[in-house]
Amino acid sequence: MSQDYRPRDGSAGPSSSRSKPNSSSPHPRTPHYMTVGNGSTSASAAALMSTLDHDSGYGPSILSDSYTNDGGSKGWHPGLTSDQPTPEFAPRISDEINPDADKDRRMMASHVHQLYYNQNRAALGRQITKTVETLQDLRQKNSEWPAQYPSVREPPKPKSDPRPGFAHTQSTTAGGDIHREKDNVPLRPCAPRRAATSLDEESTAEPSSAAEAQKPQEPERLITPQSAQDFSVLKLQLNVTGLTPAEIAHSMNKESIASLLNGRINQTIQHLIRLRARIEDSSSKVLVTGDLNAGKSTFCNALLRRKILPEDQQPCTSIFCEVLDAKENGNLEEAHAVHKGTIYKRNDESTYDVYSLQDLEKIVTDNQTYTQCKVYVKDIRTIDESLLNNGVVDISIIDAPGLNSDSLKTTAVFARQEEIDVVVFVVSAANHFTLSAKEFIWNAAQEKAYIFIVVNGFDNIRDKARCERIILEQVAKLSRGTFKESSELVHFVSSNAIPVATAIGSGPPDGDGGGGGSGSSSGPSNDFPSMDDDEETLGKHGEPGSPPKKDKGKEKEKLQDFEKLEGSLRRFVLEQRAKSKLAPAKTYLLNVLADLNLLATVNRDVAQSELDRVSQDLQEIEPAFEKSKKARAEVSDDVDKTIEETCSNIYNNTRTIINNAIFQVATTNLGVPYPGLMSAFQYAEDIKQAMLDQISQAVTICEEKAKQKTIGSVNAIKSLGVLHLGDEYNDLNFNSDRMFTKRRDLLARQVDFEIELSDFFDASSLWGQNEKVAGTGMALTVASVLGGRMMGGFGWVDGAVGAVRVMGAQNMRRLVIPGLIAAVVLATTYTLHTIPTTLPPRLSRRISSTLSALDYTHTNALRISIETRKILRYPAENLHAGLQQSVRELGEKREERLKVKKDSDVARKYFGNLVRETGEGRRRVEDVDLEGAHVPGVAGGYEEGVMV
Numbered sequence: 001m002s003q004d005y006r007p008r009d010g011s012a013g014p015s016s017s018r019s020k021p022n023s024s025s026p027h028p029r030t031p032h033y034m035t036v037g038n039g040s041t042s043a044s045a046a047a048l049m050s051t052l053d054h055d056s057g058y059g060p061s062i063l064s065d066s067y068t069n070d071g072g073s074k075g076w077h078p079g080l081t082s083d084q085p086t087p088e089f090a091p092r093i094s095d096e097i098n099p100d101a102d103k104d105r106r107m108m109a110s111h112v113h114q115l116y117y118n119q120n121r122a123a124l125g126r127q128i129t130k131t132v133e134t135l136q137d138l139r140q141k142n143s144e145w146p147a148q149y150p151s152v153r154e155p156p157k158p159k160s161d162p163r164p165g166f167a168h169t170q171s172t173t174a175g176g177d178i179h180r181e182k183d184n185v186p187l188r189p190c191a192p193r194r195a196a197t198s199l200d201e202e203s204t205a206e207p208s209s210a211a212e213a214q215k216p217q218e219p220e221r222l223i224t225p226q227s228a229q230d231f232s233v234l235k236l237q238l239n240v241t242g243l244t245p246a247e248i249a250h251s252m253n254k255e256s257i258a259s260l261l262n263g264r265i266n267q268t269i270q271h272l273i274r275l276r277a278r279i280e281d282s283s284s285k286v287l288v289t290g291d292l293n294a295g296k297s298t299f300c301n302a303l304l305r306r307k308i309l310p311e312d313q314q315p316c317t318s319i320f321c322e323v324l325d326a327k328e329n330g331n332l333e334e335a336h337a338v339h340k341g342t343i344y345k346r347n348d349e350s351t352y353d354v355y356s357l358q359d360l361e362k363i364v365t366d367n368q369t370y371t372q373c374k375v376y377v378k379d380i381r382t383i384d385e386s387l388l389n390n391g392v393v394d395i396s397i398i399d400a401p402g403l404n405s406d407s408l409k410t411t412a413v414f415a416r417q418e419e420i421d422v423v424v425f426v427v428s429a430a431n432h433f434t435l436s437a438k439e440f441i442w443n444a445a446q447e448k449a450y451i452f453i454v455v456n457g458f459d460n461i462r463d464k465a466r467c468e469r470i471i472l473e474q475v476a477k478l479s480r481g482t483f484k485e486s487s488e489l490v491h492f493v494s495s496n497a498i499p500v501a502t503a504i505g506s507g508p509p510d511g512d513g514g515g516g517g518s519g520s521s522s523g524p525s526n527d528f529p530s531m532d533d534d535e536e537t538l539g540k541h542g543e544p545g546s547p548p549k550k551d552k553g554k555e556k557e558k559l560q561d562f563e564k565l566e567g568s569l570r571r572f573v574l575e576q577r578a579k580s581k582l583a584p585a586k587t588y589l590l591n592v593l594a595d596l597n598l599l600a601t602v603n604r605d606v607a608q609s610e611l612d613r614v615s616q617d618l619q620e621i622e623p624a625f626e627k628s629k630k631a632r633a634e635v636s637d638d639v640d641k642t643i644e645e646t647c648s649n650i651y652n653n654t655r656t657i658i659n660n661a662i663f664q665v666a667t668t669n670l671g672v673p674y675p676g677l678m679s680a681f682q683y684a685e686d687i688k689q690a691m692l693d694q695i696s697q698a699v700t701i702c703e704e705k706a707k708q709k710t711i712g713s714v715n716a717i718k719s720l721g722v723l724h725l726g727d728e729y730n731d732l733n734f735n736s737d738r739m740f741t742k743r744r745d746l747l748a749r750q751v752d753f754e755i756e757l758s759d760f761f762d763a764s765s766l767w768g769q770n771e772k773v774a775g776t777g778m779a780l781t782v783a784s785v786l787g788g789r790m791m792g793g794f795g796w797v798d799g800a801v802g803a804v805r806v807m808g809a810q811n812m813r814r815l816v817i818p819g820l821i822a823a824v825v826l827a828t829t830y831t832l833h834t835i836p837t838t839l840p841p842r843l844s845r846r847i848s849s850t851l852s853a854l855d856y857t858h859t860n861a862l863r864i865s866i867e868t869r870k871i872l873r874y875p876a877e878n879l880h881a882g883l884q885q886s887v888r889e890l891g892e893k894r895e896e897r898l899k900v901k902k903d904s905d906v907a908r909k910y911f912g913n914l915v916r917e918t919g920e921g922r923r924r925v926e927d928v929d930l931e932g933a934h935v936p937g938v939a940g941g942y943e944e945g946v947m948v
């Protein structure tokens, strides 16, 4: 028996260079590769197992142990199982001489495989943990500094993808595999995929391998639709009718995109956590399916070496029976029939009914009550022999209902489940593949590159070579991958020839492989249909009595065939488990890290350009801000000074002009004609009014001058505004006509005094003018007589006294009356005659004293200057506010830019680190070699290029 990875016909198998026999060598089978199989535990294997036991799986640091720069793994010692040709001089102990040696090698290889698996698992687990942390950080960062997301465009459809609706499973990883179009042009490197990925979020991860292939050809660009195309896991789903995703992305603001991205990050974290749980799960499930009555249950029992599952059921098995190790059920052997429509929970008895193993027959055909049952059995085989309890991985076997049009779909869906690592298809050697079988295998081949095929009932076939040929031809059409590895994956066996123990009790089966088959009732069926009616039906296993010697040899051969199948199945399960569990994690991680790397690169560059932009802005804003602050202080001072100067100037001018006007009003020709004595009062009124008008006019002049001065000052302030605030300050509206509009008639009312008689007679003037009166030569006799003294000084009084003395009292008495009358008449005539000359000064004095009492000059000067100040304060305040606002705006701009600068700097460093971290993470994940290409004889037995 040989369990080497060796193509049956030399057409396929492991690397041909490795398997090619050396014709010059005396040992043509060297180099020899170790394979998985049965046998007791060797010392080396035990040592390796102990290493495994101490491997915690997830070390504290991702860099701590497993990875070295050369991509090797610390725990792996190439010398231990190195793939070296056996030296020619070294005689090889053949399996016939020492069968245990081969078993040991297989055993050790199995454990090495497990060690290698654990290292990969630990590496991926650590990277998942790290990536989850990175995503959590990114989510936090995204809320502080909304990450830029390239605008999105639909990726172009691959030119050639025969079945875009299916993701292929159990393919090898991307290492060198190239998907080829029909014309043999490399399309893209193939990342490992599995069926389940197409059913959930992982399907979104698939296009990234294409994106990865395109990336290096892309020139480095900042936020382009092409970059968006490169996303796979973090691709945002933007759907609005009538708009392309790119248009939607453009129309959305940064914050909305960031929040969408956060949602995507959350989903990714959840998915990574699920993937980690999956890779930590050490169990593996094998689904056994096939045509009705093909012998599935018999085959499962043969694997278990116990007749657990009911065989030859009428009606056929109609529920899924999963056989698990009883250790998972407290070492209790029993069957849990799961209620239809409920999710099985072992600790919740309401989800299932408990049956004994003997009662299984009652359950397996009752698909009305149950859909599946869990059968817990104690494994009677050693860990080196058992598939179920092999010391490496917990495997459960699921016996599916036979395929027909009803069960086909259910079984296909079942097979696509993530937990199903391997599908074993049992086909009757006599019946070949039915239509249902073909449909199932064809579909499953799209999901899983390889199907393990058991051609059962081979004992019934006489022309075995012909049967093999026909079956393999059919396999070639149904699953190319499986056909290429047919020596490992297609087995012709007779399951009923395998000795099995009874379901009750766990005594070992009859070890004599050909000694009567079943330890109980599982003998061969005589009515198993033959391939050809005329062919001789072989095999009489389980029949009482010893078989003839010839039959004994055949029975041994059947057992050996079955053992070979078991070895292959075990290897296949272990390898596929590695791929089906680790490959999705690896692919998804690669995609997430590639997306993160791309996102980080874009955002690092965005942050850098943001930083450059704000730094440049700040170079302009900083000096403008300082200048604006300085201008605010200086201009305020200047304006205040201008206002003060203008107002005090106007005040003083006004005072001077009004005072002068009041002072000069008496001497100014007012142009009022004297109408004569009869209109003296009217004349006085006119004079008064003219004087007041004169003064009012002076005030008007003052106001006019103030206006002009104000206009000049407003313009000066305006110029300052334009200088410091720009042209918009020109819009300032100032209308000087509105100044001093409330003054009219004010003065007339204030100086509203009555003209009095005394205004016409000025006694002091009279006294002062007596010389003039004498000089007039008025012909008063008395006056002449009395001489010169009559009119000088107190002349006329003295004269009167003198006259009295000269003329005597009697004469005087006669002269007094006419004299007095003459004097009065004379004085009155004189006074009335001098009114035009004497009235204005008298009125002027009265006006002056009245105005003085009113503090008229000061009041008006103050009024005009106050109004001027009020007028000037408006543009001044405006300018001040403008300058203040300019300073504030510049200050705010500066603050905002400083904040952006700080944030951008932090973001640039963060995304820079993220670029580095994700790049390193990606390299580490890429180094996880799921093919085990450099692990000799353990894995990687399936050649590249055979992927579907």
Ligand SMILES: Nc1nc2c(ncn2[C@@H]2O[C@H](COP(=O)(O)OP(=O)(O)OP(=O)(O)O)[C@@H](O)[C@H]2O)c(=O)[nH]1
Binding pocket: 291, 292, 293, 294, 295, 296, 297, 298, 299, 310, 311, 312, 313, 315, 316, 317, 400, 401, 402, 403, 456, 457, 458, 459, 460, 493, 494, 495, 496, 497, 523, 524, 525, 526, 528, 539
């Ligand atoms: N001669 C021969 N008979 C076999 C072999 N394997 C199974 N049988 C017989 O074939 C019949 C059907 O076997 P089962 O194991 O019940 O077939 P199955 O595929 O599980 O049937 P369903 O699940 O009910 O579709 C039984 O009578 C078996 O004894 C075999 O290798 N050789």
